[in-house]
Every structure is written in structure tokens, then in C-alpha cells.
Amino acid sequence: MSAAQTTIAVIYDYDQTLSPTYMQDETLFPHFGINANQFWKKSRELVDQQGYDGELAYLKCMLDYLEMDRPTNDELVKLGAQLRYYKGVPEVFDELNGTLSQQHRSLGIKIEHYIVSSGLKALLDGSSLAPSVKRIFGCEFGTDKDGRISFPKRVISHTTKTQYLFRINKGMLEPHEDVNDHMDPELRPIPFQNMIYIGDGPTDVPCFTLMKRYGGHAIAVYNAEETSRASFRKCYQLNALADRVKHIAPADYRAGSHLRLLLEEMILDIADSIVRKKKLEIEEGTVSAPHF
Template sequence: MAKTIIALMYDFDKTLCEKDMQEYGFIPSIGMEPEDFWDEANKIAHKYNMDKILAYMLLMNKQAKKNDLQITKESLQSLGKDVVFFPGVDTWFERINAYGRSLGLEIEHYIISSGLKEIIEGTSIAHEFKRIYACEFHYNERGNAVWPRQVVNFTTKTQFLFRISKGVLDVLDDVTLNSYMSDEDRRIPYRNMIYLGDGITDVPCMKLVKQYGGQSIALYHGDDMTKVHKLLGENRVNYICNSDYRKGSELEKIVKLILTRMAITNKLAEIEVAQRKGMSTGGDN
């Protein structure tokens, strides 16, 4: 019998790393302070009634040109090496995968981020993910960024939950994505999903995963728990944890407990299905 597949889905900025990915290398390279960059991006969004994610991508291109810099796929990927992860992230995937195997589970990791796919691809952990869903630039024949190719904002993040559940991972395949599929036929039922995020941009995904039987975890860094307490109080997440991925951390303990429960739940579901099939084929009453 095939192993039960569990999907762990992560936001990136302030979930796996301490700040927005653009703040590690790109923003310093254009001579701006992070707060000034994001303030300017928000002003552009409000002035032109523009999606905030599109606004920051536009500003990146504008400021790069202003500073005689070219945004290329390679230049963005090179910024990935500067990203600093929370404690334990570097060994997290190996530990969780091993624990899953001990339970008879196959663990898959996914990124669903409003950040830049190219930067994530350049990080030391990029190889850990089955898919990285994030914003991308389109590049001209000279390799320079000219236009957003993919944009992942607060609400469009949720489409990737459906893709992962159905196993329709190609972002261009909308026909299969929108075709009917029963819960039994889904590659990864929602009950086998865990979503980790840090805040307001993750609320639609957190709420949807929780609502359909999966588990959502809101992460915080430092002592300010106001935001995550609000999410927990509003029943949008199942748990809150510090962004500490080290062995023995509260986050690891909770995720392992969730995986244990998922393994038991799926085993019981298999037994129930087998017994019902036995009845329908004339088995013992």
C-alpha cells in the first residue's frame, strides 16, 4: 500500500527567515532603508490602486535602473545566499522527514510565498521543497526583468492549496485544477496538510486549511505575541509557536504530535474503508 503523503506548506518571509528576503541584499544594494522601500511601495499601490505585491516588484525594477543595476534571474538567485534562517531551519527538513518515515508517512514540503521565487531558489534550503510557489519576473532577450510573470498575493495563495491537494502542481494547468475531484481521489486530502505562516498575509491559507481539517500554525519571533494571539483567538489557526526550528523546540514537538495523529487517523480511515468494501462484496456480517 502506498504511503500516506503529508504536505507541510510554508510562507517564507518571517516564517523561515527573520525578515523580508529583499532586505538581506537587494534593498541595501539600492541604497535604501527597508522601511523607506516598503513605505514607497505602499504609496505606489495606493496612488495607482495597484496590488501591493505588483507595487513592490515595480519599485524593485525602478530603483535598480535608477542605480544602474540590472535585475536578472541570476542576480536575484545570488541574493539567496544572504538570507539568514531561524535557528534549526537547516536541519528541520531532515528531522521531520525521518520522523514521518518512522510513522509510515511521506513528507513533502512546499513554499507558498509573496516573495520572489528566484531569491528562494538561491538559498541553501531550496532543494528541500517539492515546489516553490512565489512571485517571478519575466525577462527580455537580454535577460533583464521587464514584467511580473507570476504574482502571489494574500488571496491567490489559496489556489496552491487546491493544486497541492489535487496533485495539479503545474501553474498553467487550470483545466485539471477546476475539474471535479472527490475527496477520496485527492493526492493529499486537506486533513493531511499543515500550514506554517507568520501573519496577516497567511490568514486565508491558515483559515482554509484549518476549516477543511488540516492544521495551521502561526509563528512569532521575539516577545510580541499580539498578532498570533489575535489569530488564535479568532479561531483562524490551531496553534501558535516561536519561530524556533531546533531539535526539541515547541514547534518540533507540536508538528511531531500532529504527524502522529495524522498517521493514526489515516490508518483508521483505511481500516474503515476496507471493512465497508468487505461488506459490499459479501464479507462477514
Template sequence: MAKQRPIIAFLYDFDKTLCTTDMQNYAFIPSLGMTPAEFWAEANGFGRRNRIDGILAYMYTMLREAERKRLPFTRADLVDKGRDIVLFPGVEDWFCRINDYGTTLGVQVEHYIISSGLREIIEGSSISAEFKEIYASEFYYDENGVPVWPKLAVNFTAKTQFVYRINKGVLDVSDDKTLNDSMPDDSKRVPFTNMVYMGDGLSDVPCMKMMRAYGGQAIAVYQEGNRQGVEDLLAKGRVDFIFPADYSEGTALDTTVKHIIQKMAIADLLWEENVQQLRGIGGDVLPNQVGLF
């Protein structure tokens, strides 16, 4: 049986990380006859007044405003609105390039979304097929595709649970038992040391801190408008690298990510060589030897 290639997982926020603004701003909010500033002020104010989680507050506001304007609000309609998403330069072919680079180094690269935005809108984007799993806020729909209840709400701190799911390979959000079962480090599908989290700001800090604490890498991308905030993350040691949001081949972001993949691939190779030597002398591979590199 062929040996399983080491897996390197890229975990992305979506809004302002892969696309230029909040995903609702492109088509959904204009369809309400509102500006993004008006919609978000309404959603955030509603949440504060009623002490509602911010993600649930914006999901409810989407439903309420669509009903007030007597506009269609179905799953298919939301997916269709995702087609208007504008991606940063280089994002369209980023995944293929990074996958191919990983293959040349003998590793398997996977991509995941962990977003507080809506899964339905992300699914309408041109890159939705690139992800092994999309973790994002989502509605539950009836047989006519009409939302009747929040299915999943991904707020900023809740994002971290999905990092653990990817680590253990327990991707089904309804499977909490397996997620919480004890699992030896050397049997976890994607070691934290083989993870790269990419985000754009404070909402990503919990996941970025996990990466830095457990040996992964955290990258923040910026547009000119949020450059100062991202530079502050770097100065305070909350992120490893910052780059302009340009994913094109040959950019600093592209080059550094390839160096990270190379480093992770070499670490996996060294670990495997160490294991083989221990086995060759009749030694055991101890749990605390896993993830040394």
C-alpha cells in the same frame, strides 16, 4: 505493486516564517542604497496612489529603483542575493528531521512554499532544494535573464489557489483546466486533513482559515515584535497553535508538529482499516466516508 504511502504536506510562508525578515531586506534593498523602511514606503505608496495590487507594486518598484541606480537586475543576480537570507534556528535541518520522523510512521512528508516574496530570491537560499514546489511571485525573463513582465504575483488571497493545487496534485500553474476539473475526494493526492500550514501573521489568514475549515492544521510562529498579533490570531480562533520561531529539535514547535504527524498517520491507518472492512463485507466506499478522520 507497493502501496503508496499517505502524504502529509507542510505549506510554508517564507518571510518571517522561515527567515527573520522580508527577503528583499537582506541584500537587494541595501544594494539600492535604501533602507527597508524607505523602500517599502515607496513601494506601498506607489501602489496606493495608482491602485495597483501590492505585490505588483513592489515588483515594479524593484525594477524602477534598480534602473534609476543603474544596477544589474537579472535572474542570476536575484538568486545570488538569496544567499544572504538568515534563517530561524533549526530551519536548516528541520526538513530532514521531519521527513525522517514521517518515515518512521509510514507516511511521506512533502514541503511547499506559498509566498508573496520572490521565487528567484528563495531559490538562492540554502533550503531551496527542500521543497517539492515553490509558489511565489516571479518575473518572466528574456534570453539575457532580464525581467520583462511579471510571471506570477502571489497576493494574500491568491495563496489559497495553491492549496487546491497541492490538494489535487496539479502543481503546474499554467494548468487551470485540470485544477478545475471535478475530482472525487478519494482520488485527491493530498487530503486537506493531511495538510499543515505555517505562517506568521495576517497575510496567512486565508490559508489558515482553509486549514481550519477543512480539517488541516494551522500554525503561526512569531518573533517578539509580532507576538501580540499572533496571540490575537489564536484568541480569535484563526490558528490552531502559536510558537516562537525556533525550529530546533526538542522545542515546543518541533514536538507539536511531530504529534500532528502522528495523529495524521493514525487517521490514515484507521481510514484504510475501515475501507478494508467495508470491502470485506462487499460494501462500497462512499464519497462521504472519505476523510472522516
């Protein structure tokens, strides 16, 4: 039996997508007295000089810097309450849910929000975003016998982010579920055509590429208040030069903004296509009574 396929998934990167800053900079570093510039310099050196993957480099730096005062995961969750966002976040999650019409809802069409980040899941779990999001995927630490973070438990790099798009696609949201198991397209609860991915730059290219390949939707966002224009240039290159995304917009999630208009139209287009598909299924499954 095929899946209903009436769910629309809006999937967000976090750092510089939902927030203008990196989550560590505004939570961990001030709390533990860590110099952000020195931290990221050391992390970059591990990548450039010792061949570390970027995400493993920053996780190792965290453990090194916190060697004498390692927090518990619960303490990291509490720090997540300090996270700040772009304008219109977190209100956008509930407001986008109101985009659907009564006809859409009568057919069971709904919107789910997901975050897929290379940042720390614990911080996001403690944020004001968590209650409005179906699932948060991020890097995680295991703990020692005293409950202190001790070793990376899960690492999400910019390339492995695509695994989580497939998890959403197949409804395999739990870590123990093998996302590589074969599943026929009609059995997948959220087709890629029902997905919208929002990211900010080159680290999101694998996800942008996946969306383009399988008929999904993607938007690259930039910080319009950044005077250097570096954020905008990244998106411009992804759009005009590399042809990775069709749409770019300032990271303003408020009603009436360019980004919100794009999101609302994409949601309506997806919802209307689901309606057309359902009507076609009904018509093809209906056999007319004989006429006399």
C-alpha cells in the same frame, strides 16, 4: 481509482515565518545599495495613494529602483544563498521526515515540504532550503531580450496563496494546469486533512481560514526576540480574538521547541489517521471464507 492519499504536506509561508526578516532586505537591498526604509515607504504610498495591490507595488518598486541595473533571474538565484532563517531552519525539513515510524513508512506514508510566498521565487530557488522542498511557489519576473527582469510574470498575493493550497491538494503543481478543474475528493493526492500550514500573521488569514474550513491544521508563529511584541500580538489576535488559528508558537524550529512539538504531534496524528483509514479499507474489502 482513488488516490493513495498517504502524503502529508507541510506548507510554509516565508517572510517572518521561516525568516525573521523580509528576503529583499537581506539580499537585494544591500547588493544594489537600496535604502530599505525608503523602498518600503514608496511601496506603501503606491498602495495607499494609487490603489496598487501590495505585491504589485513592491514588484514595481523593484523595477523602478533597478531601472539602470536590472539583474537576470540567474543573478537573483545567486543572491538567494545569502538568506538567513530562524533557529532550526533548514534542518527542520529533514528532521521532521524522521518523525514517521516504520509502520507509517511501510504503508507508503511520507512527508513533503512546500513554500508558498509572496516574495521572490528566484531568491528562494537559490537558498539552502530549496533541496529539501518539494516545490516553491513565489512571485516571478519575465525577462527582456537581454535576459534582464522586465515585468511581473507571476504574482502571489495573500489571497491567491489559497490557489496553491488547492494545487497541492489536487497534485496540479504546474502553472499550465487548471486548478479549477473538478476533481472528486477521493482522487486528490493530498487531502486538506493531511496538510499543515505555518504562517505569521494577517496575510496568512485566507490560508488559515481554508485549513480550518476543510479540516487541515495551522500554526501561527511569532518572533519571540522582538522587543515590541508586535509579532506576538498579531498571532495572539489571530488566536484569541479572531479565532483564525488554534495554535501559536515562537518561530523556533529546533528539536524540543514548542513549535517542533506541535509539528511532530500533528504529523503523528495525521499519519495515525491514515493508518486507521487503510486498516478500515482492508477490513471492509475482505470477505471471510465460508466456515463448515
